[in-house]
Amino acid sequence: MVRSRITGLEFAMTPAVYLPSQHASVHNLPDDDEQLRAVLADAVAAAIARQHPDGNFEDPAADEDVGDMSLGVLSLLCLAWHRGDRRDAELVGAARRGLDFVLSERVFRTDNPGELFHRVRHSGLPYARYVLGAGEHPFGDWPSTVWAMLHAVNVLELGRGLFTDARYTELAEVATGFWRWLTEASVFNPQQTANQAIGAVVAGLALGRLLADTSIVDESMALYHSEVRSKRITDRGLRLPVEHGAGHDQNYLPISLTFLARAHQVSGEQCFLDDGDEIARHLECRLSARGFDFGGPRYSEQHSGCEGMLGLRFFSGRIRADLGRYLGDRRGAYYCATTPGVASGHFAFTTVWFWQDDHEWYRDTTGEPxxxxxxxxxxxxxxxxxxxxxxxxxxxxxxxxxxxxxxxxxxxxxxxxxxxxxxxxxxxxxxxxxxxxxxxxxxxxxxxxxxxxxxxxxxxxxxxxxxxxxxxxxxxxxxxxxxxxxxxxxxxxxxxxxxxxxxxxxxxxxxxxxxxxxxxxxxxxxxxxxxxxxxxxxxxxxxxxxxxxxxxxPDGLAYVNSTQTVELTQEQVAFALGDDPRGYGNPDAGWQRVxxxxxxxxxxxxxxxxxxxxxxxxxxxxxxxxxxxxxxxxxxxxxxxxxxxxxxxxxxxxxxxxxxxxxxxxxxxxxxxxxxxxxxx
The missing domain is CATH 2.70.98 (Beta-galactosidase; Chain A, domain 5)
Known part of the structure; x- marks a missing residue:
């Protein structure tokens, strides 16, 4: 039995339904150096303990976002090495076995069967797979390759002295190959998902800076202006990058903020600040006092975790708005984890960037409206x-x-x-x-x-x-x-x-x-x-x-709450009424069919x-x-x-x-x- 807090009446409670990924405000997550050091130490220790004999860091529970996973975990080991937290033989051995595994088993050079978005067939250029099996969801290979390239740049930047010169050089060549596959062999941004495109630009800017290759830097900036900036759409007077045909998305927009913050840190270009300011102001007017919101063309009420932390914190100070009230996903608070407590490596680049960033959350203490x-x-x-x-x-x-x-x-x-x-x-x-x-x-x-x-x-x-x-x-x-x-x-x-x-x-x-x-x-x-x-x-x-x-x-799937929808979230109802209920439709469109x-x-x-x-x-x-x-x-x-x-x-x-x-x-x-x-x- 449950007692109401207002009426005092006791009654039998119907089974509770919880929103899966909106938990607590992200600025309430401890981010002091001592806490971050402890979290990183635990993640690295757990990764090493679970590493497979062949060097694989992948979580066996994962069935997608796998192709970049091991390289992402490796970047966390490199962060611990770079910070001086661990330089022992166990970490060195685990990191070297991990890189050997990635280079030998997770760099693909033959076209994935069923991929319809190649511009050059049989290029032989390296890429990463979203799902490892040949022909299984090749549509996800483009973002997985962006992610793998971002991990690779972090490993190259943080892992100097950790690997042999030969392996280090090989990884640099693979990272350059990733860039060529993304921009030459494949249609750029085939999913029309701007956060992925901005991520690719960040990867190019970072790699070009690392290798002192101005051609990659110039190409990255040109792609940002032609493929991202020029295609923005306007909502509430603010220009937003396009996610699956629309501007705002609960999950992707904070991620775009993180990519834009990092793009400015790497390049110093003002356009990334200007564009991030507009996204941040859009979030400020949407988010409720507690950081709740809903609506989006792909994720209509799924909030991001570690992926959005850097961007929200960085731009909260720039526009002087309390963006940290955003209700984040505590299941991925500091790093993504397929199995709770086990770093999956996916989005590990945002974890690395957040650890290296020294901005602080802006908090409005005036009490004014x-x-x-x-x-x-x-x-x-x-x-x-x-x-x-x-x-x-x-x-x-x-x-x-x-x-x-x-x-x-x-x-x-x-x-x-x-x-x-x-x-x-x-x-x-x-x-x-x-x-x-x-x-x-x-x-x-x-x-x-x-x-x-x-x-x-x-x-x-x-x-x-x-x-x-x-x-x-x-x-x-x-x-x-x-x-x-x-x-x-x-x-x-x-x-x-x-x-x-x-x-x-x-x-x-x-x-x-x-x-x-x-x-x-x-x-x-x-x-x-x-x-x-x-x-x-x-x-x-x-x-x-x-x-x-x-x-x-009345009863029916198009009615909320009916017997068919009372146990569903807004997003689940929207997907059930969408063009593609399996997750590739537009939940905003489905919500309009209620x-x-x-x-x-x-x-x-x-x-x-x-x-x-x-x-x-x-x-x-x-x-x-x-x-x-x-x-x-x-x-x-x-x-x-x-x-x-x-x-x-x-x-x-x-x-x-x-x-x-x-x-x-x-x-x-x-x-x-x-x-x-x-x-x-």
């Missing part, structure tokens, strides 16, 4: 907005609320239901969107004003206000009732409570309840829960200025000025009803809550068309602040 055009973050609370300035992610009380879906429409906002049963979510803008940000009295606020078009082709102004005191997020919406037919139903679609922190894991939310009520199963098709205005889920609450109800969707999610619906505030409709909600840790007052003011609408009063100006704005917003903190402490209750703290 952080505004971007597409987000508001304050303390433990945040709201993130799409490129159309529609909220898709609210984070409060260690809980993520993601966008709802109704009749294929995604977002959080006012919902119109017509008499024929069809709906319209009033979030898609017609033309430019106006934004006004304010800060003061311990509050941060953002007002978004949109022109939207109704089904009857009437243009309607919709204003959504977000106010945070650092512990909770208030959301209010104001619209003109007269612009809508008299027979439509108006509610506010408040988002889908999705995942909550449980230690260093994120657990899917399966049940909700009203205060004093029994758990309501989100996975029971068609069920409805009606509350008086407060909805609970563990230590999280949604409070409204009017009644709240939850409506469960018909409906559970609907948390708030009724309008009852006492409002004539002709207006106002909704008001609060997301936070407090199981307390939220009284709201609304009054007509000379310049617009005055909204009062226990924490603040806000003047939401007329949608037309001031004399220059700019939105009018004034927010004043309430002097008297609110019931939340005097109750002393902090559920889940």
């Amino acid at each position: 952080v505004h971007t055009r597409y987000s508001l973050r304050h303390g433990r609370v945040s709201v993130s907005l799409t490129g159309q300035l529609t909220p898709y992610l609210v984070d409060a009380a260690s809980t993520a609320v993601i966008e709802s879906v109704v009749d294929h429409q995604h977002g959080i906002g006012p919902l119109v239901r017509y008499p024929d049963g069809k709906t319209l979510l009033l979030t898609r803008p017609l033309g430019p969107v106006r934004v006004r940000d304010t800060t003061g009295g311990g509050l941060g606020a953002k007002l978004v004003t949109k022109a939207v078009v109704t089904r009857d082709q009437v243009m309607l102004a919709v204003q959504q206000l977000y106010v945070s005191d650092g512990e909770r997020l208030y959301v209010a919406a104001v619209l003109d009732r007269a612009a809508l037919p008299a027979d439509v139903e108006l509610t506010f679609l408040a988002g889908l409570p999705y995942a909550t922190a449980e230690g260093e894991r994120q657990r899917r939310i399966r049940t909700v309840a009203e205060p004093g009520g029994v758990p309501f199963d989100l996975g029971r098709p068609g069920e409805v829960l009606t509350t008086k205005g407060v909805l609970l889920s563990d230590g999280f609450a949604i409070s409204a200025g009017a009644a709240l109800r939850v409506v469960n969707p 018909v409906a999610t559970n609907h948390v619906l708030a009724e309008p505030v009852s006492d409002t000025p004539h002709g207006r409709v106002v909704f008001a909600l609060c997301y936070g840790p407090d199981a307390t009803p939220m009284p709201v007052s609304v009054a007509e003011a000379e310049q617009g609408v005055l909204i009062g809550t226990p924490a603040f009063t806000a003047l939401v100006g007329h949608p037309a704005g001031d004399a220059h068309g700019e939105p009018v917003l004034r927010v004043t903190a309430v002097d008297v402490l609110s019931p939340w602040r005097t109750s002393g209750r902090r559920p889940g703290r």
Whole structure:
């Protein structure tokens, strides 16, 4: 039995579902020299103990990403040697046997059967295989060769004096051959995955510098400009490298940051800093207060581990944003591991770079609200907005609320239901969107004003206000009732409570309840829960200025949560509906095929000025009803809550068309602040 932290009721808990790779903020991972030295020592000792008699360092549990694995582990031994941590005979012998094995068994020179992206057949140039067997997934050989080249450069840089001159020279020749295979024998970047392409550029820059070969350096820079930089796409006003046909990817974008940081360290070129700044600013506006996010063309909610650490730390200081809040994958915290505790070698180059880097995490200690055009973050609370300035992610009380879906429409906002049963979510803008940000009295606020078009082709102004005191997020919406037919139903679609922190894991939310009520199963098709205005889920609450109800969707794979999807993560649902459910489709495209999610619906505030409709909600840790007052003011609408009063100006704005917003903190402490209750703290 489990006892709810708010209701105190005991009930049988349904089996928990956890997000597999979003754990804890990466800046909370110890990165002092003593800790890193101990981690490296353990990894090296474990690798040597498990080394096969023939010198192989590969983890037998791995069935892919194998071709570069042994060379990656070898680079970790070279790091320990270079730092002077170990220079004993055991390490020297293991490293030499490891290099012998790589050069004799893991450098392939005959074309892999089934590879369709060669520019030169039977070139004889060396490459690394993604899967060792001939003809098994040759599509992965290009990135595996990039990875192997990056490992090889690290071994060459860190292993001077560790190997015989003959073997050292042979590895340098193989590394040069890798570069020629990547750029001459194969189509460059056949997977159209920018992080891999940037990785290849880094490998070329590093090898060219090491060998004093300016031709490789020049070719690397030319490829970066022609194959990466010129093909970037724009999202939320920022240019991003293309990953599988789209810009943002939860896993790959932090990895691209790491590659760009390293590219600048190797070359000194300003373009890598400029491009990394744009990615970093994009992450800053997407990531919630706790570092949660979702969405991507390949990995829609899989966060990286060691791969993104260098880039996130490096660019957090450059743009002065707390990117270290990113929820990383603790299974690969310092190095990738197929078997827990055993370094696989994959992405070992990022481990090496992180150990050698002396940047520190930027942490915002001001306590002030952080505004971007597409987000508001304050303390433990945040709201993130799409490129159309529609909220898709609210984070409060260690809980993520993601966008709802109704009749294929995604977002959080006012919902119109017509008499024929069809709906319209009033979030898609017609033309430019106006934004006004304010800060003061311990509050941060953002007002978004949109022109939207109704089904009857009437243009309607919709204003959504977000106010945070650092512990909770208030959301209010104001619209003109007269612009809508008299027979439509108006509610506010408040988002889908999705995942909550449980230690260093994120657990899917399966049940909700009203205060004093029994758990309501989100996975029971068609069920409805009606509350008086407060909805609970563990230590999280949604409070409204009017009644709240939850409506469960019908059964079926295209509905979240249904009996078919309640035990799946957002990414798993998206892949199941994607073009290729096996993992090579676009989960973002699959997510757009969701018909409906559970609907948390708030009724309008009852006492409002004539002709207006106002909704008001609060997301936070407090199981307390939220009284709201609304009054007509000379310049617009005055909204009062226990924490603040806000003047939401007329949608037309001031004399220059700019939105009018004034927010004043309430002097008297609110019931939340005097109750002393902090559920889940």
